[in-house]
Amino acid sequence: MHALRRGARQVDAATPASRDRAIDALRAFAILGVVLGHWLVTALVARDGGLSTVSPLQHMPWLAPISWLFQTLAVFFLVGGQVATCSLASARARGDGYARWLRARLTRLLRPVAALLALWSVAAVALLLVGAPMATVQTLVKLALSPLWFLLVFAGLTALTPLVARLNPLWPFVVVLHVDVLRFGLHLGPSWLGWVNLVAGWLVPYTLGAAWARGELRSRRSAWVLLLGGTAATALLITCAGYPASMVGVPGAAISNLNPPTLAAVTFGLAQCGLALLLRDRLRRALARPLAWAVIAFVNLSAMTIFLWHQTAMMATTAMGLLAGRLPGLHTAPDSLGWAASRLLWLPVFALALALCWTAFRHHEQGPARRRNRASQVIRRHIPSARSSRHA
Numbered sequence: 001m002h003a004l005r006r007g008a009r010q011v012d013a014a015t016p017a018s019r020d021r022a023i024d025a026l027r028a029f030a031i032l033g034v035v036l037g038h039w040l041v042t043a044l045v046a047r048d049g050g051l052s053t054v055s056p057l058q059h060m061p062w063l064a065p066i067s068w069l070f071q072t073l074a075v076f077f078l079v080g081g082q083v084a085t086c087s088l089a090s091a092r093a094r095g096d097g098y099a100r101w102l103r104a105r106l107t108r109l110l111r112p113v114a115a116l117l118a119l120w121s122v123a124a125v126a127l128l129l130v131g132a133p134m135a136t137v138q139t140l141v142k143l144a145l146s147p148l149w150f151l152l153v154f155a156g157l158t159a160l161t162p163l164v165a166r167l168n169p170l171w172p173f174v175v176v177l178h179v180d181v182l183r184f185g186l187h188l189g190p191s192w193l194g195w196v197n198l199v200a201g202w203l204v205p206y207t208l209g210a211a212w213a214r215g216e217l218r219s220r221r222s223a224w225v226l227l228l229g230g231t232a233a234t235a236l237l238i239t240c241a242g243y244p245a246s247m248v249g250v251p252g253a254a255i256s257n258l259n260p261p262t263l264a265a266v267t268f269g270l271a272q273c274g275l276a277l278l279l280r281d282r283l284r285r286a287l288a289r290p291l292a293w294a295v296i297a298f299v300n301l302s303a304m305t306i307f308l309w310h311q312t313a314m315m316a317t318t319a320m321g322l323l324a325g326r327l328p329g330l331h332t333a334p335d336s337l338g339w340a341a342s343r344l345l346w347l348p349v350f351a352l353a354l355a356l357c358w359t360a361f362r363h364h365e366q367g368p369a370r371r372r373n374r375a376s377q378v379i380r381r382h383i384p385s386a387r388s389s390r391h392a
Contacts, residue, residue, distance in 0.1 A: 004291070005290070005291060007294065008290040008291040008293070008294035009290045011290065011293065011294045011297055012290035012293055012294065015293065015297070020284070021283065021284055021287040021288075021293060021296065022279070022280045022281075022283040022284045022287070023079055023082060023083065024287075024296050024297065024300045025283045025286075025287055025296050026075055026078070026079050026276050026279075026283070027075075027076060027079045027300060027303065028296050028299035028300055028303070029072065029075065030072040030073065030075040030076035030079065031076065031299065031303050031306055031307050032299065032306075033069070033070045033071070033072030033075075034070065034071075034072060034073065034076075034307065034310075035306060035307070035310040035354075036070050036347070037066070037067065037069075037070025037071060037072075037248065038310060038311060038314070039310070039314055039343075039346075039347060039350050040056075040066060040070065040343060040347075041055050041056060041057055041063075041066065041067065041070075041248060042055065042143070042311075042314070043055065043056060043333075043334040043339075043343075044139070044143075044314075044315065044318045044330075044331070045331060045332065045333055045334075046322060046326050046331040049133065050132070050133040050135055050136035050139075051136045051139055051140065051318070052135070052136075052139055053139055053143060053251065054251065054333060054334055055250050055251055055334065056334035056335070056339065056340065056343075057246050057248070057250045058250055058251060058252060058334075059333070059334060059335035059336075060334075060335070060336075060337075060340075061245070061246070061250075063340070064244075064245040064246040064247075065245075067246045067247040067248045068247055068268070071247040071248050071258070071268075072272065073150065073202070073269070074202075074204075074205040074268070074269025074270075074272045074273055075205070075272050075273065075276050076154075077154070077157070077202050077205040077206045077209065077269075078205040078206070078208055078209040078212070078272075078273045078276060079209060079276075080154060080157070080158070080206060080209060081157070081161075081164075081205065081206035081207060081208065081209020081210045081212070081213070082209035082210065082212045082213045083209070083213075084105065084157075084158050084161045084165075084209075084210075085161060085165045085209065085210040085213035085214070086213045087101070087105065088101055088161050088162065088165065089213075098162060102158070102159055105158050106155055106158065106159075108304075108365070109151065109154070109155055109158070109304065110151065110155060111364055111365065112304045112305055112308055112361065112364040112365045113148065113151065113308065114364065115361050115364045116144070116145070116148075116308050116309065116312075116361075117145075119312075120141055120144050120145065120312075123140075123141075124137055124140075124141050127140070140315055143311050143315060144311050144312050144315065146311060147307055147308055147310075147311065150307075151304075153198060153199065153202055154202075156199070157199075157202065157203060157206050161210075164203065164206065164207055164210065165210045165213075165214075166210070166214075167203075167207045167210070168207070169204050169205075169207040169208050169211065171207075172199075172200040172201070172203035172204045172207060173204050173266065175196065175197075175200040176197050176200050176201050176204070176261070176262075176263050176266050177263055179193055179194065179196050179197050179200070180197075180262055180263040184241075184242070184255075194260045195260050196260075197260045197261045197262065197266075198260045198261065201260065201261030201262075201265060201266050201269075202261065204266050204269065204270070205269050205270075205272075205273050208226075208270075208273050212277070217277055220277075220278065222277070223274045223275075223277035223278045224274065224278070225274070226270050226271065226273050226274025226277065227271050227274030227275050227278065228271075228274070229267075229270065229271075229274075230267045230268060230269070230270030230271030230272070230273075230274060231271045233267035233270075234264055234267045234268045234271060237263060237264040237267065238264060241264075242255075243255065243257065243262060243263070243264035244256070244257050244264075247264075247265060247268055301365075301366060302358055302362055302365065302366070303365075304365050305357070305358050305361055305362050305364070305365045306354065306358065309354060309357035309358070309361060310350075310354055312357060313350055313351075313353035313354035313356075313357050314350050314353070316353050317330070317346070317349050317350055317353045318330055318331065328342040329341070329342025329343040329344075329345060329346050330342070330343075330346055
């Protein structure tokens with residue numbers, strides 16, 4: 001604990017005073033929320049010699065509030081819009097061009113993807129060669145690569161930051177509204193119309209983040225309007241307009257709130273953004289503690305590694321567990337409270353498998369490890385020079 005606290009103090013001292021720690025905390029909570037949500041509502045059931053994906057929400061729809069807690073993508077897009085807008089302004093102030101800024105942003109975002117694609121290309125071929133059913137291989141590959149859709153959308157919005165940085169969030173919201181009226185109200189339009197919301201829906205919190213960067217969401221009143229207005233609109237859409245209560249996709253359901261995003265998903269995201277804005281000051285105070293800040297900093301340094309590999313960690317645990325037979329909460333059908341209780345017990349095992357993935361692949365995100373005898377440039381730059389043995 002002494003070494004841990006000493007390391008935490010070093011991280012705290014190396015952090016510039018101008019850094020808004022609440023933003024990093026919101027990003028970390030958003031990533032961890034998605035990870036826990038996937039681990040809780042995605043089950044790989046062993047049947048007929050293969051594995052298939054099943055959701056407990058199919059059998060226990062009353063568990064839909066779980067998705068309200070862990071579907072946190074809107075918060076990630078909110079933070080992404082805020083950070084990208086500020087980063088672009090800083091780059092321009094330094095004299096850096098748009099191309100250089102975008103290359104730096106996308107390199108950190110997409111560099112870890114190569115390792116995931118390489119491993120699963122080899123794994124898919126190996127599974128087919130040993131006789132695994134094609135349906136099982138497709139299920140595993142689809143689940144492993146499912147996080148990539150999010151990164152593609154986020155990368156696209158990042159590239160469009162100069163165009164959308166001053167866009168009023170009402171414009172993409174109106175697009176989502178009209179698309180849903182055509183799809184669900186008038187039953188008009190081509191089959192692909194809903195996918196317009198894949199961009200417009202996530203553009204709403206992204207442009208809110210840009211507005212935050214411009215200083216337009218500083219008051220608590222605006223945060224309360226988003227929280228209460230988004231909550232009320234979501235409740236009305238679920239109870240009166242027939243939208244699903246679950247904020248994640250449920251296999252076999254006629255409508256998914258997430259694939260592509262619906263108006264209910266967007267209003268729910270507005271409520272989440274309002275809550276995030278309300279928590280800013282409390283998060284800043286909490287993260288003044290070095291140990292708490294060190295945890296948040298670690299998650300942010302590994303955010304893409306954690307996000308990209310969490311499904312692989314769950315699947316690796318499920319595959320290894322088959323050696324011991326069909327285990328409750330891991331290979332059995334998610335149709336009872338017993339399964340839910342067993343699943344909670346598997347979460348630490350999933351986390352351990354994810355830690356192993358992090359150890360193996362973190363350098364793709366963080367770059368090569370620094371030599372032990374080389375001082376950190378960040379720490380050396382921001383820690384005051386030692387003037388006494390006590391400071392040293």
